[in-house]
Amino acid sequence: MHRLNTHELWRTLKWCAFGALGVVLLTFLAYRLHLSFATASFCSLLLLVLQSLSGDFASSVVVSVLAVGCLDYFFVEPLFSLEINSRLDILGLASFLITGLVITKLVIKLRDQTALSRLHHQMMQRLYALAQQLLALDPDPKGGTQFLEPFCGTLGIRAVCLFDAAGAEVHLAGAATDGLEKRTGEAFIHGKDREDQESGFSTRCIRIAGRTIGAIGFVGLEDPGLTAGPLAALAAAHLERTRSFVHASRAAAAAQTESYRSAILDALAHEFKTPLSTILTAAGALGEASCLGPQQRELAETVESEAARLGRLTSRLIRTARLEREEVRPWIELIDVSSVLADTVDQYTRNSAKQSISIVKDCASSEVLGDPELVRLAVSQLLDNACKYSMPGSPVTLRISRENDQIAIRVLSRGNPIPPSEKSKIFDRFYRGMDGLRVGPGSGLGLFVARKIALALGGGLELDGELGGSDETIFRLVLPVPESEPEA
Amino acid sequence: VKRLAQPCSVLVVDDEPALRKTILASLAATGFTVEEAGTGSEAISAVRRRPFDLVLMDVNMPGMTGVEACRQIRAFAPRTGIIMVTVRDAEDDKVQALEAGADDYVTKPFRLRELVARLGAVFRRTHADIAAARGILQAGDLKMDLDRGLIWKAGEQIHLSPKEFDLLSFFMRNQGVPLTHVKLLRGTWGPEYGDELEYLRTYVRMLRKKIETDPARPQYIQTEPWVGYRFRNPSEPDQPVSLAEDE
Numbered sequence: 001m002h003r004l005n006t007h008e009l010w011r012t013l014k015w016c017a018f019g020a021l022g023v024v025l026l027t028f029l030a031y032r033l034h035l036s037f038a039t040a041s042f043c044s045l046l047l048l049v050l051q052s053l054s055g056d057f058a059s060s061v062v063v064s065v066l067a068v069g070c071l072d073y074f075f076v077e078p079l080f081s082l083e084i085n086s087r088l089d090i091l092g093l094a095s096f097l098i099t100g101l102v103i104t105k106l107v108i109k110l111r112d113q114t115a116l117s118r119l120h121h122q123m124m125q126r127l128y129a130l131a132q133q134l135l136a137l138d139p140d141p142k143g144g145t146q147f148l149e150p151f152c153g154t155l156g157i158r159a160v161c162l163f164d165a166a167g168a169e170v171h172l173a174g175a176a177t178d179g180l181e182k183r184t185g186e187a188f189i190h191g192k193d194r195e196d197q198e199s200g201f202s203t204r205c206i207r208i209a210g211r212t213i214g215a216i217g218f219v220g221l222e223d224p225g226l227t228a229g230p231l232a233a234l235a236a237a238h239l240e241r242t243r244s245f246v247h248a249s250r251a252a253a254a255a256q257t258e259s260y261r262s263a264i265l266d267a268l269a270h271e272f273k274t275p276l277s278t279i280l281t282a283a284g285a286l287g288e289a290s291c292l293g294p295q296q297r298e299l300a301e302t303v304e305s306e307a308a309r310l311g312r313l314t315s316r317l318i319r320t321a322r323l324e325r326e327e328v329r330p331w332i333e334l335i336d337v338s339s340v341l342a343d344t345v346d347q348y349t350r351n352s353a354k355q356s357i358s359i360v361k362d363c364a365s366s367e368v369l370g371d372p373e374l375v376r377l378a379v380s381q382l383l384d385n386a387c388k389y390s391m392p393g394s395p396v397t398l399r400i401s402r403e404n405d406q407i408a409i410r411v412l413s414r415g416n417p418i419p420p421s422e423k424s425k426i427f428d429r430f431y432r433g434m435d436g437l438r439v440g441p442g443s444g445l446g447l448f449v450a451r452k453i454a455l456a457l458g459g460g461l462e463l464d465g466e467l468g469g470s471d472e473t474i475f476r477l478v479l480p481v482p483e484s485e486p487e488a
Numbered sequence: 489v490k491r492l493a494q495p496c497s498v499l500v501v502d503d504e505p506a507l508r509k510t511i512l513a514s515l516a517a518t519g520f521t522v523e524e525a526g527t528g529s530e531a532i533s534a535v536r537r538r539p540f541d542l543v544l545m546d547v548n549m550p551g552m553t554g555v556e557a558c559r560q561i562r563a564f565a566p567r568t569g570i571i572m573v574t575v576r577d578a579e580d581d582k583v584q585a586l587e588a589g590a591d592d593y594v595t596k597p598f599r600l601r602e603l604v605a606r607l608g609a610v611f612r613r614t615h616a617d618i619a620a621a622r623g624i625l626q627a628g629d630l631k632m633d634l635d636r637g638l639i640w641k642a643g644e645q646i647h648l649s650p651k652e653f654d655l656l657s658f659f660m661r662n663q664g665v666p667l668t669h670v671k672l673l674r675g676t677w678g679p680e681y682g683d684e685l686e687y688l689r690t691y692v693r694m695l696r697k698k699i700e701t702d703p704a705r706p707q708y709i710q711t712e713p714w715v716g717y718r719f720r721n722p723s724e725p726d727q728p729v730s731l732a733e734d735e
Contacts (some may be wrong), residue, residue, distance in 0.1 A: 273575050278507040284513030284600025304599065311597035331713040334693060336704030367704050373713060444595035 008056075015055035019063030022047050027070040037075040037089075041096050044071065047105070051103035053111070059209035060104040063452070068097050121157065123223070127230050129198055130154050134238050139245035139356045147238050148318060151218075155227050158200075158220035162235060163188050165214045166243075177219045184217035195224055202230035208240055212232035258325065272314045279307045308413065309351075323449045324429065330371040336480060337366040337407055338400055340343035342377050345398060348383050352385045357383065368479040370457045375479070378453040378461070379409065380473050381446040386413035389473070406478040410464060414471050423463055496611050497521040502532040502546035502573070511544070514600050520607070522676070528557030535561050535568065541614070542569045542607055545579045547593075555581070555588045562589030568608035573598075579714035586668050586715065608722075609664045609726070625660040628708065628722040630699060632660055645700050651676065654698070657690050659709060659719035666718040691718060 016025060026047055027067035030040040052060050072082055076089045084090050127276040133150040140146055151160040152174040159174035161184040170181055180201065185193060186204035189248040191212055194203045202224035203217040218236045221228060287297055337398065340362050345359045368375075379398070386396045390413035399410040425431045432443040447461075454477055464474035496519045505526075512522045523540070525531040529547060529552055543561060547554040557569050572585040572593040582593050591610045594603055625632040626680040629642040637653060639646055648656065658675045660668070669688055673681040683685075696703040710718045 180684050273596035274507055277573075278504075278510045280597050280604070281507070281512045281514050283602045285510070285517050288514075288517060288600075308597070308599060327716075331711070333689070333711055334704060336702075339705050371713070372711075 001373065012058045015051065015059035016062045019047075019051045020066055020265075022051065023063060023067045023070055027074055030481045031074050033074075037071065037092065040071060040075050041092070042282070045100055048100040049103055052107040057105060057108050060108070061101065064097055064100040064228060067100070068093050071096065078346055083229060085388070119207065119223070120226070122229055126154050126165070126460070127227065127234070130231075131234055139237075139242040145171035145173050147242075151231065155231075156220050156222040156321045157218050159218070161207075161217040163215045164215075164239065165212070180217050180219055186213050187217065188212065188215035193228070195228075199254050202228045206236045206239065208236050209275060211237065249447055258348065261321075261325075265318060268314070275316065276307055276314070283307060297420050316377065316380065320381070320445055320449050323377075324445050324453060328374065328452055330368050330374055330453075330456050332371060332457070334367055335370055335372045335375065337368050337370070337409060337479065340372045340375055340402075341379055341398065341409070344379055344383070348380075348387065355390065355394065355396045357386050357387075357396045357398070360397055360399045362399060363403075363407070366400050366402075366407055367482065368407045369382070369482045370479050371461075374453045374457065378450040378477060381450040382477065383413040384474075385446060386411050386473075389413065392417035403478065405481050406459065409477040409479070409482055411475045413473050413478075415473065417471055418463065418473060426463065427461070448475070492501075492519055492608055492611065494520060494611075494615075495519075496607075497523070497540045497648060498542045498544055498607065499523050499525060499531060499534055499540045501525045501528070501549075503546065503549045511603070514608075515604070518600075518604055520582055526696070528554060531557050532560050536567050539565065541611055542571065544571050544573065544603075544607065546573045547585060548575070555584050558585060558590050559588040559620060559636030567614060569607075569608055569614045571606055582666075582715050583668055586710065587670070591665055601685065613664060623658065627660055627663055627719070629658070630708065647696065648695075652691060652695055653669045653700070656695055659717070663719050664672055664724070665719045666712050666715055672716060 023044065026043055030043060037252060041368065046065055048060065048067065049061055069082065072084060075081060076084055078085065130150055134147060137147050148160050148162055148171055151157055157174065159172070159180055160173045161180045161183045164171065165188060166229045170185070172230040174183065183201055184204050187205055192204055193205060200220050201217060202221050203215055205212050206214040206216055213236070216232050218224065218228060218231070265303040283300050287300040287304060338359065341359065345357055349357050383396065390396060394414040396410040399412060401408050422433050426433060427447050429448045432444040451461040457479055459477065459479040461475065496704055498515055500508055500511050500522060501516070502524055508524050512524055515522050517526050519677055523534060525534050531543065532618055539620065545554045545557060550668065554572055558572060561568065561570060570590045572590045573596060574581045574593050575596050585593055587726065591614070592605050600629055601671060623634060625634065633639045634657060637654065639653065655672070655676045670682045672688055673684055677687070696706050696709055699708055700706045708719060709720050712718050
């Protein structure tokens, strides 16, 4: 500050000296040429205007006062004295002084404004160049500091620091500067833009749609009041662009995974079933062969029935996986739930050594509108879970009852109850409960698909909390009952 | 496995050698005369060389698809029974195969006895030519007099509306084979129909109420999901009930 003032003082003194010299010369010439007071005044005024084109206001004031003194001394009666007798002369000199000062002030103001607008234009050009450089950069999904490099050197920036709130990451570029990192972090925490002229730091919060997503700090920025804001906006735009890019890449990757998955599923559907058909046909033919004894025949039958079971399991897995990603297309017809489910329960009874599974029907008619295959699939998922998660040897019951215009199918089992924290999540896609670790492999799709089926059939599936005891888990699947038949 | 009374020749078309050989050996052991083809075009030339009673063909083959081969064979061999092999969850394949002229389909993985039953049913139907018969139709305890427009169930007359009668007679003339929705609608309502699924469902529901002992567990009119319906004659045991595959 001090040095700056001395420099300005010298400049003012220099202009004062030039101006004074000009006034002295003009006065000498005017005196020798015997010019009148009015002519001399105009010439002096001209000199003042010329002086104000390059000098500052203070020197103009000094030169104006000197000019008034010279005019008074050499051109106003009594000559060679600073005294003034006539009121008209006082008015003339005062007018000269005021006119001179006003013209000087206006010229200097105009000059300053021109200089400022030139500076703005330069800044705009540099910001524009910076924006172009940033746009030319490929978004870096890793969020690197590469994009900070173009900032350095622009508008005198010596160092720049970016605080990215999303990952709480700090990125630096430019000359090493103590305290920049800390100040940038603080700017984000306090949510305030700051200027420190003495140390040359300026910090700005980065905002997108009214939300603060980080902060940026500069060292050595020229005219921070004017340029820091636009620079922060450029940084915000770049950050947002990088984020959109990352988001789009993830979505593309997810879509690709999905298409791989469906390709694998379709391949499985065909690839598994052909060898299974071969085994089934061969085992069937073997069983028919006349040369077999009863034991060998039984073995051939076992191969056939187990291969058939493997086929059913494969079908079910593929179907479940398909239903997970596709819309359920039900084939709605009038079905009797208890007879549709009787086979399913039979199969579970045969294949489950640990549990006894029974079916209880509490209503006269259990006719519903539904897709028999989908109903079987949904109930199979519930029975699977009941067998997996219940206590060995405990009974699993499938209870069918009528509730208003719905048929409710409840699957009751005893075992570790579902923890309250998991109750809201068990129907989520790919969710597997804590108990899942104990019971072995699973896809986390069963309940998700079962509920999807129930909803597609116009019913619902939920955990029935009202009836269950402490160790009893009940799932309640409801399906709509047909409206009373209109007469044909 | 029930053996056929008459000799029956089968062309087995599949690109998977293991499955083809196994089916050949098993069908030969069951009394069929068998030949094989590895592709659709091989199958077409084989049928051109000599007539077969039946063609058993995989839908999914490299090169010419089974459906296309079926369409071409059907064009020059109208009396050959064609059974397509499909996989589950490929209902479109089934409908396409039936529309291309196939008589029936089996779904992988299948058991030998299911396969033989389907082959036998198609063989009998193509030979007996039920469709050509006029007069009296019978299935289980249902008896229909086409000329007089009357129908009895276990000797007792039942009353059907004219459309119901048309639909049931169409079913009974095509016993044991899958009928697509389009075929049923056009056969009963007329050639300009085809998309009116609701009509069909309503009439099937009403028919079941009148002819089935337990409409929720139909014995006669079986649903083939996404394809259509199949009329089953309960007194012919080798016409399989829609084979439930799911556990």
